[in-house]
Amino acid sequence: MSALTLEEKQTLLRLSRQALESGVRGQTLPALDAATLSPTLRADGASFVTLTVRGELRGCIGVLEPYQSLAEDVREHAIAAALQDYRFPPVEEHELAQIEIEVSRLTLPEPLEYTTAEDLLASLRPGVDGVILQDGFRRATFLPQVWEKVADKEEFLDHLCMKMGASPDFWRRKHLEVLVYQVEEFHE
16 A cells, blocks of 8 residues: 555545535535546545544544445445444534544554464554454454554454454454454544
8 A cells, every 4th residue: 555645645634625625514525526536545444533622532433344425424424423432422512623533544453363362462562563453253443553652462353353343352252263463544
């Protein structure tokens, strides 16, 4: 995955801001003009959009695997982060000026092979890898940026298990499917 240009990043941030404001105001989002977008922004891409207010999380939604153009994906997740993150009430219009947008473009997740819990810990790369834990139909992920708040590998996996709806030490007791990915992250 080649890096986005500065212009492509600015375009995605502009599109996400427009989508956020339209969504919160209940307005219909105008159709994207694909002719104005670079081939990279028209290509399928997976993203997460994170909303913060003064550094505190206000919403974060995304997808792990691409199914639509990167530009459409960012627009969709900007609205979803504002209105559909179950951890927060929907963003209200008076909050828009305070919200900062961060976009994370994801690489395709790849399986992380390991045999023991210690092996899993040794294989993780804090600050580099986003991590997906999967057990049957239960699945949870943390973006690589979460390492900034939870730097300890064991604590990171404990929190990820809880996010998945399992006990914190679940990763020690059961061999889970683990996938890793990286992100290209940028913000307003």
